[in-house]
Amino acid sequence: xxxxxxxxxxxxxxxxxxxxxxxxxxxxxxxxxxxxxxxxxxxxxxxxxxxxxxxxxxxxxxxxxxxxxxxxxxxxxxxxxxxxxxxxxxxxxxxxxxxxxxxxxxxxxxxxxxxxxxxxxxxxxxxxxxxxxxxxxxxxxxxxxxxxxxxxxxxxxxxxxxxxxxxxxxxxxxxxxxxxxxxx
Numbered sequence: 001x002x003x004x005x006x007x008x009x010x011x012x013x014x015x016x017x018x019x020x021x022x023x024x025x026x027x028x029x030x031x032x033x034x035x036x037x038x039x040x041x042x043x044x045x046x047x048x049x050x051x052x053x054x055x056x057x058x059x060x061x062x063x064x065x066x067x068x069x070x071x072x073x074x075x076x077x078x079x080x081x082x083x084x085x086x087x088x089x090x091x092x093x094x095x096x097x098x099x100x101x102x103x104x105x106x107x108x109x110x111x112x113x114x115x116x117x118x119x120x121x122x123x124x125x126x127x128x129x130x131x132x133x134x135x136x137x138x139x140x141x142x143x144x145x146x147x148x149x150x151x152x153x154x155x156x157x158x159x160x161x162x163x164x165x166x167x168x169x170x171x172x173x174x175x176x177x178x179x180x181x182x183x184x
Contacts (some may be wrong), residue, residue: 019156024026030165033137034082037168040130041076047126048073048097051119055100062103069096087168098122112137133163134168141165 052066059066070091077087101120104110111117145164148157 012047015152016156018162019153022121023147023153023157023160023162025146026140026147027162027165030137030140030144031082033133033140034168036133037137038081039046040126040133044093044123044126044130045073045077047119048093051097051100051123054113054116055107055110055118058098058107059103062100065096065099065103069093069100072096082166084166089164093168094127097127104108113128138167 048069052070055062056066072089076086076089076093079089101123102118104120144162147153148162148164
């Protein structure tokens with residue numbers, strides 16, 4: 001009987017420690033996955049002035065878009081790392097860069113320039129890396145959120161005031177239907 005009285009608190013303490021450590025490991029995995037996104041976002045931020053500089057002379061009518069992407073870049077750099085505000089700013093940057101590429105179609109001299117083509121390839125490569133890192137991050141967010149919400153680990157998460165992670169969703173324009181126009 002006395003072994004049972006000792007075993008129950010020891011078991012509960014062991015369960016608590018293992019559950020807590022598991023939740024901390026999941027939270028750290030989420031932060032690590034975000035750092036992969038952050039590295040690629042920094043690469044993209046560093047590339048934006050080059051893209052803007054390359055298209056500025058050609059796209060005089062698009063000055064507002066170029067100023068917007070530059071302003072969004074600065075706001076994103078100033079925002080806290082894993083905040084919903086930062087995620088929203090990065091989504092807007094993705095939309096603006098896509099719009100710049102789309103509008104570049106109207107400028108054949110720009111479109112055929114080697115510098116712009118190289119920047120487009122770099123940007124496409126970085127966007128692919130961001131996409132892959134975003135998938136890993138969202139998976140880590142799902143893991144921590146499951147740990148926080150599922151019983152019995154939700155008890156420990158509640159005691160430690162752990163908060164749900166925020167997913168890094170795709171831009172609404174990326175989820176829409178693609179319109180393809182073929183020139184006759």
